[in-house]
Amino acid sequence: MSKEELARDHILAMPDKVQAIARLVKQAPPGEFSEVFNDLRALVADDAMMCEEAANLCAIHNKDHFTPVKTEKCEVLLTRHNELEENCFLDPQNRVSFKYDHLKKVLSDFQDRPEEDKKGELWRRALHEALKAYISNHYPQGLCSVFIKDTAVRKIFVACIESHQYKPSAFWNGLWKSEWTFAWAPASTSTEVSGTITVQAHYFEDGNMHLTVVKDVEETLLVSDEIRTAQDFVKLVEKAENEMQNGLMEEYQRMNGTYLKSFRRQLPVTHTRLDWGKAVTARVLVARASQ
Structure with missing residues (x-):
């Protein structure tokens, strides 16, 4: 089989190619969408397809990372x-x-946008103000948003927190985000809170180290008036996020030293670095030969 025939056999159909690109872009570290997209653009060598999909892929990345x-x-x-x-x-x-x-x-x-549900909005604003005060004390560059979804019998509140530090000049980027959901009905005295805390970090100086930690939280929240409930909700969030932070620091202390150094990837058996420039050039030449 010739090189041209071999290249044609390995070409993906357009829908499969788009799905593969989407999966790879979804893994892009926070704050690095452009870098990952441009690298894939060079590897794929299909500018028309990449430009067509760019806006949708970027939208998914932005929403996933709050x-x-x-x-x-x-x-x-x-x-x-x-x-x-x-x-x-x-x-x-x-x-x-x-x-x-x-x-x-x-x-x-x-x-x-006019206010549609005065009672629900009263609760949403109370939650937002309490959460905003918490954010200002714990996340210097953080931001929170609280959303309300109305159903026939209850209201569902979703609180989102985001704080990031992007330092590409120092070869690292990091993101902390959390999402909290609970339902409220006028006659309820308690509700179940579901939360997900996600921490992502990427260190790429003379190496490539990714950290992704996800913690799910399930707690019961007592419901009274909107002010007291908002305060209790924030205490619940603070407790869970403090436990997450302390757990990460304890794990880092255990890993620090020789154990952490063992994560460094060794050079291949040739004891030489891989020339990625040549690898990309070869891939582009194969793609062009198949056209």
Whole structure:
């Protein structure tokens, strides 16, 4: 079999290629979408397909990582919970919706949104203010958003927290995010809170080390008036996140030293570094030969 025939046999159909790219981009560390996308663009050597998929892939990345948006008109996290329609998001605190260009990071088409549920909004704002005070004390660059979803018999509140430090010049990026959900009905005296805390870090100076830690939380929250319930909810969040932080620090202390150094990847048996530039060039030449 010739090289050209071998290359053709390994070419993926367009839908399969798009799915493969999407899976790889989904693994992009926080704050590194552009770098991962551009690397894949060089490897795939199909600019038309990559440009067509860029906006959708970037949108998924932004929503997965609770990307913060801060302007004079709004201050909110981009999530699947406040996406009204494709690329259109709601800032419930400032009662405004807007369109967001994920690639250009540009906001447009601001629209005022009237308050639809005064009772539910009273609870949502109480939760937001209590959580915002917690964020200001624990996350210098953090942001939180609280969303409400109404059903026939109850209201569902979703609280999202995001804080990141991106330091590519120092060869590391890190993200802390958490998502909390509970339901409330007028006659309820307690509710179950479900939370997920996620920590991601990427260190890439003379190496490539990824850290991803996910912790699920299930707790019972007593329900009284909106102010007291909001305060108790924040105490629950603070307790769970402190336990997460302390656990990470204890694990780091155990790993520090010779054990941590063992994670460094050794050179291959040739004891020479792989020339990635040549590898990419060879891949592009094979792709062109198959066209």
